[in-house]
Amino acid sequence: MASIKKRPDGKYRARYRDAAGKEHARHFGRKVDAQKWIDAQTAALVSGTHVDPRNARMTVGEWCTQWLEGYATRRASTVRQAKVHIGQIEKAFGPVRLGDVRPSQVKAWTAALKAEGLSDSYVYATYRRFAQIMGDAAHDGLIPRSPCSRRTSPGQGSQRPYVATTDQVWALHDAVDEDFRPAILLGAFAGLRTSEVSALRVEDVDFMRGVVSPEVQWPSEPLKSETSRTPVPIPQELALTLSSAVARHGGATVVADLAGRPLGPWALERAVRRARKRVEGMPEGFRFHDLRHYFASLLIGSGADVKVVQRRLRHASAMTTLNTYGHMWPDADESARAAVAKVLAARADSVTDRVAD
Numbered sequence: 001m002a003s004i005k006k007r008p009d010g011k012y013r014a015r016y017r018d019a020a021g022k023e024h025a026r027h028f029g030r031k032v033d034a035q036k037w038i039d040a041q042t043a044a045l046v047s048g049t050h051v052d053p054r055n056a057r058m059t060v061g062e063w064c065t066q067w068l069e070g071y072a073t074r075r076a077s078t079v080r081q082a083k084v085h086i087g088q089i090e091k092a093f094g095p096v097r098l099g100d101v102r103p104s105q106v107k108a109w110t111a112a113l114k115a116e117g118l119s120d121s122y123v124y125a126t127y128r129r130f131a132q133i134m135g136d137a138a139h140d141g142l143i144p145r146s147p148c149s150r151r152t153s154p155g156q157g158s159q160r161p162y163v164a165t166t167d168q169v170w171a172l173h174d175a176v177d178e179d180f181r182p183a184i185l186l187g188a189f190a191g192l193r194t195s196e197v198s199a200l201r202v203e204d205v206d207f208m209r210g211v212v213s214p215e216v217q218w219p220s221e222p223l224k225s226e227t228s229r230t231p232v233p234i235p236q237e238l239a240l241t242l243s244s245a246v247a248r249h250g251g252a253t254v255v256a257d258l259a260g261r262p263l264g265p266w267a268l269e270r271a272v273r274r275a276r277k278r279v280e281g282m283p284e285g286f287r288f289h290d291l292r293h294y295f296a297s298l299l300i301g302s303g304a305d306v307k308v309v310q311r312r313l314r315h316a317s318a319m320t321t322l323n324t325y326g327h328m329w330p331d332a333d334e335s336a337r338a339a340v341a342k343v344l345a346a347r348a349d350s351v352t353d354r355v356a357d
Helices: 031-047 060-071 076-093 103-115 120-139 166-175 178-189 194-199 236-249 265-276 290-301 306-313 318-328 333-356
Strands: 002-006 012-017 023-028
Touching (some): 023 031, 060 076, 166 290, 178 194, 178 290, 306 318
Antiparallel strands (some): 002 012
């Protein structure tokens, strides 16, 4: 129920009750303005997009703080990453009211981030965080709908990963200190991620059967998904090499220094940065994770199909595998052309035989 009443001071008091029975009121100098407000709120109630006016006054910065409190139950590294993204969001939208953020402003913001020289992947990740935060605001009824959509998305970019040659991988292996060589092998020939290599425990490797079963990531946290725990078969030669390394340092992890202390992700990255300078043709930006790309190329080059590569890389879906490595599979155009040509040739031969008869 809504009403407009003129007060003794000459102002008009407009009021209505929302679906929960809560009363909302505002004062206006003109009756026409009061009526417009009532009409807008009534239309929002009917369409299901009504937002409590008090909530609508909350700023993006205030909501980010509240949102982060609920997000704090995630793992520490995930929360740290969210805080980095929120820092960028608050710089642009911190004092802006939630309901005042427009899609055009979101598009202008991502364009400005790119203009600052930030990578496409970083800009996209920051935008996705903002879309998540604003989506939750809409879900909580703070705004009628999120200003983020497919139209405002900056896109993920289409940069292809660098794939080292086999000679470069072995040159890198030989250029790092002996303590780091098992890590290079696990990255290039088992496809393990940096944090998985650093945390790989001796108990996670079946040296007799040749199977690596990652269970934790650095420092000792569970892997993020069940798919990441998929066992990875390795050849006996690699299993023997890893076993020798463990016997050498006697530590609890497969990759460790001579004192048996685990070598963390930063130590691996520093080792790769130092060694890549001594490898001919290896780009300045090469990092440990790029060994995983080499592993993918090795599987694809051997004739493995997308499902096999997906399982070995432990991707959640084949789409992830195709989006990252689809360009590495042999060009199917020639095989498709050959298939059609074969049918046409058979038809031509059939017609020729009938004419000859």
